[in-house]
Amino acid sequence: DSGVTQTPKHLITATGQRVTLRCSPRSGDLSVYWYQQSLDQGLQFLIQYYNGEERAKGNILERFSAQQFPDLHSELNLSSLELGDSALYFCASSPRAGGSYNEQFFGPGTRLTVL
Amino acid sequence: SQQGEEDPQALSIQEGENATMNCSYKTSINNLQWYRQNSGRGLVHLILIRSNEREKHSGRLRVTLDTSKKSSSLLITASRAADTASYFCAATMDSSYKLIFGSGTRLLVRP
Numbered sequence: 001d002s003g004v005t006q007t008p009k010h011l012i013t014a015t016g017q018r019v020t021l022r023c024s025p026r027s028g029d030l031s032v033y034w035y036q037q038s039l040d041q042g043l044q045f046l047i048q049y050y051n052g053e054e055r056a057k058g059n060i061l062e063r064f065s066a067q068q069f070p071d072l073h074s075e076l077n078l079s080s081l082e083l084g085d086s087a088l089y090f091c092a093s094s095p096r097a098g099g100s101y102n103e104q105f106f107g108p109g110t111r112l113t114v115l
Numbered sequence: 116s117q118q119g120e121e122d123p124q125a126l127s128i129q130e131g132e133n134a135t136m137n138c139s140y141k142t143s144i145n146n147l148q149w150y151r152q153n154s155g156r157g158l159v160h161l162i163l164i165r166s167n168e169r170e171k172h173s174g175r176l177r178v179t180l181d182t183s184k185k186s187s188s189l190l191i192t193a194s195r196a197a198d199t200a201s202y203f204c205a206a207t208m209d210s211s212y213k214l215i216f217g218s219g220t221r222l223l224v225r226p
Contacts, residue, residue: 002157002159002160033213033214035214035216042216042218042219043203043205043214043216044216045213045214045215048212048213056212056213058213088155090157090158092158092214097212098145098207098212101146101163101165102146102207102212103148103160103163104148104160104214105160106150106157106158106159106160107157108156108157109156109157111155
């Protein structure tokens, strides 16, 4: 158990809908990262937050947004869902914003299925 | 697309044998981390090696890093059936420290 929690574990929804994925980082970690894992794209970085502020952005679609709250939990919002958004969404956390010893620990993931 | 490439893509060995997986990347890195993933589940952090380190050990795991060749290897010694999983390397390459993942190696350890 990494200490990172994600809810829900599974989500099944229809095209065009909007969903919210939630992540609670390990105690004491200030950075939260979101990654997407799909069969065709592999594991891809979406976005990072550090202590409530957006830190880095990756291949995140405009239909997707995220935020980190004062209690450091984070939410990833996916809207106007398409079939191709079906994937495993992982959250990871680390103590710092960066640094050579900044290990990232992953949550169990949310499996999103868009029908 | 991913920056890292791993080989082999799949590896099948007998329990007790050693397993070696390789990872190559394209640009300078800050650090490189190895993760294990069991069939569609979460990623388990195995080991981190910094760009100025050449070798690290953790239990039955040995990781090497050759920055001149832009490559890393993960050795699992005395493999067990429970080691069956996909293994990913992931590098941080710039000031953002986001992880760039390789394509992964699927390891099957036969009992």
